[in-house]
Amino acid sequence: MRVNLKRNRTLLVDGPSSITLISGSASALGSKLREGCRVIVRNGKRLPVEAEEDSVLDLRLGEGASFSEIEGSAIPxxxxxxxxxxxxxxxxxxxxxxxxxxxxxxxxxxxxxxxxxxxxxxxxxxxxxxxxxxxxxxxxxxxxxxxxxxxxxxxxxxxxxxxxxxxxxxxxxxxxxxxxxxxxxxxxxxxxxxxxxxxxxxxxxxxxxxxxxxxxxxxxxxxxxxxxxxxxxxxxxxxxxxxxxxxxxxxRTVKRRSRDVRRALRELSYRKYLKDAKIQCYPLGWMRIEGLPPDKYDLIRRLREKAKMGRTETEDLSSFGEAYSKLKEMENMLVGLQDENEEFIGIGILCNIDPSRHIIRVYTPVKRRVHSIMVGQIKLDRHGCEILQDERVCGRAGA
Ligand SMILES: Nc1ncnc2c1ncn2[C@@H]1O[C@H](COP(=O)(O)OP(=O)(O)OP(=O)(O)O)[C@@H](O)[C@H]1O
Ligand SMILES: [Mg+2]
Known part of the structure; x- marks a missing residue:
């Protein structure tokens, strides 16, 4: 859709949408739009586009997107x-x-x-x-x-x-x-x-x-x-x-975002960072694991020591239901992976800890060598949806 924007007027464009400057001169948040270059406004976002000269813009609006025009600048x-x-x-x-x-x-x-x-x-x-x-x-x-x-x-x-x-x-x-x-x-x-x-x-x-x-x-x-x-x-x-x-x-023209929209935006982002993820297996005994919930700390430490010695704890665990359920509780936890320099290299989702094989399985796109795993405090499913109180609460992030 073509929009004529007069000099000293501002177009407020809500995403998901895109804007291309066809002619004239306009800028957004101090960044000059270049003729013919498309600018994307993501879902849940609003971009104020100010015309310094009479301008023509091409607007593409996705589902739920909209725009409005105001006199003057949107910048206080x-x-x-x-x-x-x-x-x-x-x-x-x-x-x-x-x-x-x-x-x-x-x-x-x-x-x-x-x-x-x-x-x-x-x-x-x-x-x-x-x-x-x-x-x-x-x-x-x-x-x-x-x-x-x-x-x-x-x-x-x-x-x-x-x-x-x-x-x-x-x-x-x-x-x-x-x-x-x-x-x-x-x-x-x-x-x-x-x-x-x-x-x-x-x-x-x-x-x-x-x-x-x-x-x-x-x-x-x-x-x-x-x-x-x-x-x-x-x-x-x-x-x-x-x-x-x-x-x-x-x-005055700022766009407010509800909790649901915020969650949907996060979920879009998780998906981006989980793209091409696969299940990776890391050795339980040799991987540093940080950020464990206090009630899991001793159990994991014990499992890691046994893993280092090459012993399994399958029998003890199967006769000890509480330990099993503690490991189960960790499934789906978001984790951060670090390299040997303690640099964060990507996120993943903890699939399970397997005490009989001495491995920890993580769904992640990270292919590099992982040195440590940091356990987060939220749970995600493989679609990047946040799980609250054992309930799947996927926001309609794609909308
Ligand atoms: N002057 C403005 N006119 C129109 N929209 C604006 C303006 N300033 C910011 N916005 C839009 O309003 C929304 C909220 O602004 P912004 O993200 O800058 O606020 P924030 O304080 O950082 O929010 P949060 O608390 O989520 O971090 C964004 O979509 C942003 O693009
Ligand atoms: Mg912010």
């Missing part, structure tokens, strides 16, 4: 002032972006990165949101360099990823903080002069307060961008000692 003035202040900093600058759910955090990071890249800064971004991770699969945090303008973090290639194994940091704050520390260390080796830290929207409650303050302590950012309408972040900002705080407003 406070964002532009913040960009100016951040870019005025000479030399290295680290910027942490905070806000509640659907406040525009990721879009702010993308826009800032785009302007900085256009000014020839060397930019890296940390995707610190385990629930709606865009650079890596859900349950991970990651870091990537940005060398040209983007419209979506999804298109970036992670230079390092860490597996946290949960979709909300509230379920494993220490693990998430440890993963972020590793990425901070990585960023120091990357020769960048702008580090942007994107965060998740967990801001309410005592746990969130501590987590946010700790995150700020890890990075000691030069600038904290607080996206808030009122005083949603005040309790956190009051506790942060270092760094300049810049307050900005959430965009």
């Amino acid at each position: 003035e406070s964002w532009r002032r913040a960009f100016d202040r951040i870019l005025a900093v000479q030399g290295y600058v680290s910027v942490m972006v905070m806000g509640g759910v659907d406040s525009g955090k990721t879009s702010f990071c993308i826009y800032l990165a785009n302007i900085a890249v256009n000014e020839e800064r060397r930019v890296a971004i940390i995707d610190g949101d385990v629930g709606q991770s865009e650079i890596g699969p859900p349950t991970t945090v990651s870091i990537a360099r940005i060398s040209k303008p983007i419209i979506d973090l999804f298109s970036l290639k992670a230079e390092s990823m860490r597996f946290v194994g949960v979709t909300s940091p509230s379920r494993a704050p220490d693990k998430a903080l440890d993963a972020l520390k590793r990425l901070r260390d990585k960023s120091l080796e990357m020769n960048v002069n702008m580090l942007i830290i994107n965060t998740d929207g967990w801001i309410n409650g005592e746990g969130a307060l501590e987590y946010r303050v700790e995150t700020a302590n890890i990075f000691s950012p030069d600038i904290i961008v607080a996206i808030q309408d009122g005083e949603e972040l005040k309790h956190i900002l009051d506790r942060i000692r270092d760094g300049m705080i810049i307050q900005v407003k959430p965009p």
Whole structure:
């Protein structure tokens, strides 16, 4: 469908859809659209496309997609002032972006990165949101360099990823903080002069307060961008000692996503990272296994010791139903696989632990040598659907 977009007007395009600039001049989140190049808007996402000149766009709308037009820009003035202040900093600058759910955090990071890249800064971004991770699969945090303008973090290639194994940091704050520390260390080796830290929207409650303050302590950012309408972040900002705080407003036109849509987006992503997966068998005795639930720890340790000695525990287990059911409970758990340098190399689904053959079976696309397996706290079926309380709850991710 052809759409004429007049100068200084903005098209809000909801995915799943694609946009191609036919003529004129338009940009999205600070990234200029190139004539004839198709831009994809994923399901559950909205892209604001601003016309700098009268433009013609070709829109392709998938099922459930839509679009609308507004006068002027969808980017709040406070964002532009913040960009100016951040870019005025000479030399290295680290910027942490905070806000509640659907406040525009990721879009702010993308826009800032785009302007900085256009000014020839060397930019890296940390995707610190385990629930709606865009650079890596859900349950991970990651870091990537940005060398040209983007419209979506999804298109970036992670230079390092860490597996946290949960979709909300509230379920494993220490693990998430440890993963972020590793990425901070990585960023120091990357020769960048702008580090942007994107965060998740967990801001309410005592746990969130501590987590946010700790995150700020890890990075000691030069600038904290607080996206808030009122005083949603005040309790956190009051506790942060270092760094300049810049307050900005959430965009009025932001698209809110329900829990179901968020889950559906995660499931799409799991599927992407499980593509071409096969069952791989790893030796139980020689594989490091981390993140075991406390009630399984002793059992697995015993099985691994026996495996190392080449002994089976089949008989003991068959006469000991509880151990069997504990192993069964681990089936379908999401796992993260690491190489010998403790670098995350992919996700998998734990199929089973076979004490008689001394192996652990994992459904994964990873073909490289695996050194350690980190057990996550969520379960997935082979279609990438999250399993809650023994119930299959596949969102209609393809819709
Ligand atoms: N100014 C804007 N106009 C229209 N849509 C926007 C604007 N800013 C962001 N969006 C869209 O709104 C949705 C939510 O924005 P975004 O993902 O940036 O928020 P977030 O705070 O990072 O969300 P989350 O809490 O899920 O991490 C996205 O689909 C995004 O593309
Ligand atoms: Mg986000």
